[in-house]
Amino acid sequence: MSKLEILPNLCTGANLLFGVLAIAAVFNHNFEMSVVFIILAAVLDRFDGLLARHYNTVSAFGRELDSLADLVSFGVAPSAMLYGNMTEKWFYAGLACFAFFTLCGAFRLARYNISGGTTYFQGLPITIGGAILAVLVFLIHNPAVTLASSVIIALSMISTIRIPKI
Numbered sequence: 015m016s017k018l019e020i021l022p023n024l025c026t027g028a029n030l031l032f033g034v035l036a037i038a039a040v041f042n043h044n045f046e047m048s049v050v051f052i053i054l055a056a057v058l059d060r061f062d063g064l065l066a067r068h069y070n071t072v073s074a075f076g077r078e079l080d081s082l083a084d085l086v087s088f089g090v091a092p093s094a095m096l097y098g099n100m101t102e103k104w105f106y107a108g109l110a111c112f113a114f115f116t117l118c119g120a121f122r123l124a125r126y127n128i129s130g131g132t133t134y135f136q137g138l139p140i141t142i143g144g145a146i147l148a149v150l151v152f153l154i155h156n157p158a159v160t161l162a163s164s165v166i167i168a169l170s171m172i173s174t175i176r177i178p179k180i
């Protein structure tokens with residue numbers, strides 16, 4: 015394996031690392047840093063596929079690693095951020111939305127992995143959904159609004175809407 019062939023998987027590994035760091039930042043109630051890590055993970059997620067296609071190193075391993083990294087960085091991390099931002103009054107609703115968003119993200123990724131090479135995404139990509147949720151949780155300090163937003167984004171990820179690939 016050449017050095018160029020490992021670049022996409024290094025980007026994916028860094029994406030996963032930033033997702034884990036985002037979750038650790040939530041544990042420390044540092045939501046600003048969590049958003050930064052999620053955005054950095056999104057940038058790396060964009061590059062891993064571009065590099066794999068550019069250097070013709072697309073592989074089943076890379077595709078699976080990418081999905082696992084995406085679930086952590088854009089499914090678990092933003093929904094953990096949402097949950098960590100809930101007050102005692104909204105604890106159970108936050109827990110339900112944490113679980114629902116993560117499950118919808120996993121279903122979305124599984125569906126994507128078995129779909130053929132189409133020219134569109136079916137449902138909102140988890141990278142976009144997770145990044146949007148993280149920014150909303152950080153900017154909007156109304157639990158009802160952020161909880162409702164998480165449900166709408168989660169449903170968008172598992173919807174059948176077609177979004178053109180760019």
